[in-house]
Amino acid sequence: DAKTTQPNSMESNEEEPVHLPCNHSTISGTDYIHWYRQLPSQGPEYVIHGLTSNVNNRMASLAIAEDRKSSTLILHRATLRDAAVYYCILNNAGNMLTFGGGTRLMVKP
Amino acid sequence: DAGVTQSPTHLIKTRGQQVTLRCSPKSGHDTVSWYQQALGQGPQFIFQYYEEEERQRGNFPDRFSGHQFPNYSSELNVNALLLGDSALYLCASSLAGTVGWGYTFGSGTRLTVV
Numbered sequence: 001d002a003k004t005t006q007p008n009s010m011e012s013n014e015e016e017p018v019h020l021p022c023n024h025s026t027i028s029g030t031d032y033i034h035w036y037r038q039l040p041s042q043g044p045e046y047v048i049h050g051l052t053s054n055v056n057n058r059m060a061s062l063a064i065a066e067d068r069k070s071s072t073l074i075l076h077r078a079t080l081r082d083a084a085v086y087y088c089i090l091n092n093a094g095n096m097l098t099f100g101g102g103t104r105l106m107v108k109p
Numbered sequence: 110d111a112g113v114t115q116s117p118t119h120l121i122k123t124r125g126q127q128v129t130l131r132c133s134p135k136s137g138h139d140t141v142s143w144y145q146q147a148l149g150q151g152p153q154f155i156f157q158y159y160e161e162e163e164r165q166r167g168n169f170p171d172r173f174s175g176h177q178f179p180n181y182s183s184e185l186n187v188n189a190l191l192l193g194d195s196a197l198y199l200c201a202s203s204l205a206g207t208v209g210w211g212y213t214f215g216s217g218t219r220l221t222v223v
Contacts (some may be wrong), residue, residue, distance in 0.1 A: 032208055032210070034210055039214070042214075042217075043113070043199045043201070043214030043215050043216050043217055044152065044199070044201075044212075044214045044215050045214065046210055046211075046212065046213075046214075048210075049208075061178075065120040075163065082210075087151060091208060092208065095164055096142065096154035096157060096167065097142075097152075097201075098154065099144075099150055099151030099152045099153070099213060100151055101150065102151055
């Protein structure tokens with residue numbers, strides 16, 4: 001799977017929007033962009049995914065650049081419960097997920 | 110609806126020993142994957158089981174082996190434990206053919222090798 005690049009950490013204030021960036025310049029045409037997050041002492045959980053168009057669900061929004069070489073996960077109003085490590089993953093085969101180091105999001109009250 | 114269940118939650122073993130970790134997949138899922146997560150790092154893929162066979166394997170030595178049972182549950186076995194095997198072991202279940210959004214992870218087994 002192609003490689004992704006994310007900042008090691010980000011900080012946000014509670015109830016403010018958070019934009020988590022991900023670069024994936026070697027993405028192929030069939031790669032889906034997935035976001036998972038891992039809360040402390042838990043396994044990763046699915047957040048959102050997309051292919052070409054922007055996506056919204058109850059947890060977050062995913063904005064995908066027109067050339068698909070980058071994407072941004074948007075949390076519209078960060079809460080303390082959103083403090084986690086966020087992983088951006090490319091996958092097209094339904095097999096293994098290749099996790100990078102992710103972005104550790106810290107939310108300040 | 111129970112998600113993925115892993116047991117035990119914590120385990121301490123001595124170097125050279127063998128360990129077996131267990132995973133029950135989410136109801137309706139038929140595929141189980143195992144990941145190793147060292148402290149401060151992202152999970153690393155070990156292998157995936159479907160129809161009781163290992164379908165894909167990551168870069169892990171043969172000391173790591175697994176099994177899937179007819180009820181889709183799975184075991185991860187590690188022989189000749191090394192200190193470096195200390196990690197959180199995660200099990201993820203999915204439905205065959207589901208692309209990357211369909212994975213459900215358990216909370217993991219924390220293995221400490223002393």
